[in-house]
Every structure is written in structure tokens, then in C-alpha cells.
Amino acid sequence: MAQAAFEELVEDFEFLEDWEDRYRVVIEMGKDMPVLDDALRVPATKVEGCASQVWIHPEVKGDTFTFMGASDALIVSGLIAVLHRLYDGLPMADVSGVDAKAELGRLGLTDHLSAQRSNGLNSMISRIQEFAAAQNAG
């Protein structure tokens, strides 16, 4: 079981049979993401390996993991929003334990996860995991 926000999404997706509807939801979620401040769209937050531009800004607040993110592509913004539901608000110690690939598979979005896919979902997940590893090591 992942976080409630993500489980809710999984439940919603169970009622969506065709990919168009799933994409519609993902795209809308992307549009609803809080705008990432220009000051945070910098080389340090930029995720390389994405065909479109992607920024991820992870933080620890108290003991809790949180992140902001953005992309100039709508579907990728939506995927960032999905990751947000998966990761944001987790206790810092739990972040490394998330099997993002398996969780996203529950949404029927695994076709976005092959290594050659240039949308960069793998790179985004790696960025989050690297941050978590560094935090937990420190």
C-alpha cells in the first residue's frame, strides 16, 4: 500500500478502461500542479535524459519528504504529478523503499517506464531516489 493520495488514484484508474481517459486524467493532474518558481528552474534541479525539459526540486521538511517539479510538456507534467502523489509527504526513511515501477504499473502506465523512453520518468525517479539515499546516508 502506498500513500492514500496515490491509492485514491489507483482506485480512480480502475474505472478508466481506455488509455485516452487515463491520459486525460494524467494531463489534468499536470495542469493542476503548483507552478514551479523560475528561481527553481536551474541547472541543479534540471533532470537530464528527458526529451522535454524537466525540473525536480526535492526537500526535507522536518522528517518528511516533499518535492516540487515541472516540465514544459503536458504529459510529463502529469507524470510528475503522479510521482508527487506517490512520494510527497512520505517519511524520509520510507522514500527509498518505494518500488515506483511496480506502483506505476498499477496505474497501467508502465509503457512509460522502459529504459529507452525519452520522457525521462526513470530519470525523475532516480533523482528522487538519489536525494533520498544522500539524505539517509547523511
Add this chain to the structure above:
Amino acid sequence: MTSSVLDVAAIRADFPILSRKVNGKPLVYLDNGASAQKPQVVIDAITKAYAEEYANVHRGLHFLSNLATEKYESVRAVIARFLGAPDENEIVLNSGTTEGINLVAYGWAMENLQAGDEIVLSVMEHHANIVPWHFLRERMGVVLKWVDTELDGSLDAGKVVDAIGPRTKLVAITQLSNVLGTVVDVKTICAEARAKGVPVLVDGSQSAVHMPVNVDEIGCDFFAITGHKLYGPSGSGAIYIRKERMAEMRPFIGGGDMIREVSKDAVTYADPPMKFEAGTPGIVQTIGLGVALDYMMSIGMDKIAAHEKMLCDYARAKLDGLNWLNVQGNAPGKAAIFSFTLNGAAHAHDISTILDKKGVAVRAGQHCTGPLMTHLGLTATCRASFAMYNTTDEVDVLVEALELAHELLG
């Protein structure tokens, strides 16, 4: 399906990959500008070459080496015929346009240009016809002079000619833009440049696929082609080089096959074109290219061009009807290459992702044309590029998929 001068159903049957499905939908392959699919005759030729007729070329005296050499060398004449080159010894075999243009940069331009000399280019060149010249700019102080496209995406041949100054030593220009579909009047450019004593390199990577080409009529000095866009194997290609220019060139890549004699303190070279073909070449790729070009010629370049013009007109009318779609480039006589963006926030990658779900393969990105994208004020476009095996039905599928993309992303 709108009627065509070609028996498109029969042609499609020659391309096994076209009958496969993608994401559960019939494949609609509209990424031909990046690479074309291969007919069965080419696939068979590759298999046969490896299964029955393979050895290294030019070296052995044994049966298979002679046979492979004969097959490989016979392609030179096929390419000469395809390009209308007067002499097959003006054809240098290589891995494609990128290598061909680099050969001209290193072998001819480095030898014949000096600091302050100019190369005239259009802003719509592919990086393959830009980066080798940047090398000369960085390393030798050669100056690049850029000619912009017009608002409709056309390129004014007169402006290219006017850009030729006293220090201009080369014009390097595409005959067909891989983004805009614009066809360039290279014949006029070559005639005017010749009158001023300036050689012209034509990037024929796209044009040779879509229209009859005759380098003798064009009057160019260099004409580069890429095999994998010509329904042939990747890693094959050629460049036509006028004899006078060949005589002015020094070898670019050194190694076996391009030499006459090598000793500890001297080397003499083979005669052109072998002088410019070092090392074991793409033997089987080149043999496959010969078969691909024969296949194209047996269909007829005029017919291929006529079919694609029909597709272009059909697609143009359909896409013009989508008032939320912006097609880049609307030059008269443009080829069936459509680069577009959607109104609103949709990124080219969003659009191509949705199209892919519908089985429609297009390219999204900069298309290796950084200067053109800057000129157009765009970061990326989607590109649908057609080939001889595409149909008007496929245009309809593209339009339906675009409507869905517009609905989802708008």
C-alpha cells in the same frame, strides 16, 4: 483511398514491416524523413550477401572475395545512374551524408580554404551540413554566412547567390528541407555560383528520396545521399564529387584500401574514388543500397514524386482544415514533409506520444536543425514525413489522431 499513379497496395506488400501493429493499431509510419522502411528485396539481398556471397572486398584473390567485390563495386554504377553522374568514378561510397559532407570539409575545404574565406549556408540546413563547417570556423577561422528562409518557408535562390562574395569559397545547401519540405532551386544556385567560380555542395539526403535527381543537370560539385533514407540499409551512402574537385582533394580517413604503396617513410594513394574509401567498407550495406536504388528506379522516380505530390496536396488540404494546428513551411512545390505545433501548451513530445498510441509514428524535436528552430522561434515541432508507400487513408488516420491530441492536450 484517392487514386494514385502508383499501385500503392502492391508497393506496401513489398515492405513487411508495414503490416505490423503498434500499440494494437495498424502502423502508420510517417517518420520517413528520419529513416525509411526496407522492401523485402533489400532484406533478401542482405541475407543472400551474408549467406552466400560474403568475404572482404578488394583484397583476396579467392572466389568469394572476387564475388563480393564484384557485387559491391557494381553498386557504384547503380548510384551513378540514380544520380545522373556522368562517370561512376565520381561516386565515393560511404556510410551516408554525414560522412560525405565531412569528407568534403576535411578533404576539400580544409585544403582549399583559408582564414576569412566564407561558406554560404541556408538557415534550414541539417546539422550534418552545419557542424562540419563549424569545425572549419573553429579551427581555421572560416566565416559562415547564413541565408534566411522567407515567411512561407521558401528559400530565395537569388538571396543565396547574392550572399556569394569575393571571399566565398563554397555554397553548402540542401535541396529539400527535412523540416519545412521546402524544395530549393539548386540548379539556379549552381549556375550562378559556377559563373562566380564557387563550387556548390548539395545535401541530397532528403531530395534524392522524393524526386528525380540529375547531378549533371543540377551542375553541382558535390551531392551527398544517405542509404537508409532511400529504402536501403543504415550505414550506406555515397557522395558524387565532380572530377575537378576530386583532383583538388587530399584523403580524409587513412587506412587500408585507399593506398597504392606504404613504406616506413612514404605513402602513395590509390586513384579516386578509392583514395577516399579507407578501411573495410559497409560491404553488405552498400550491396543493399544498390538493390534499394534499383527498386526505386524500377518504380520510377517520376511516379514516386507524382504519388507523393498527391499525398502532399491531400495532407495539406486536410491539415489546413485544422485551425488549431500550425504547419511550418508552406512554400510552393513543397514536398510531403509537415512540421507542426498545436496552439496552446502542448509540447511536440506530448503530441507524438498521443499519435504513437494511435499507431502513428512521427518525429518530435528539433530535427537536427537548431538554427532553423531559432529562426522560427520554436523549441520543437512534430514532423510527419511521407514516403512512396504512404496512403491518403494514412493521412486520415493522422488527422484523427491529431484531433484526439488536440482534445486531450488543448
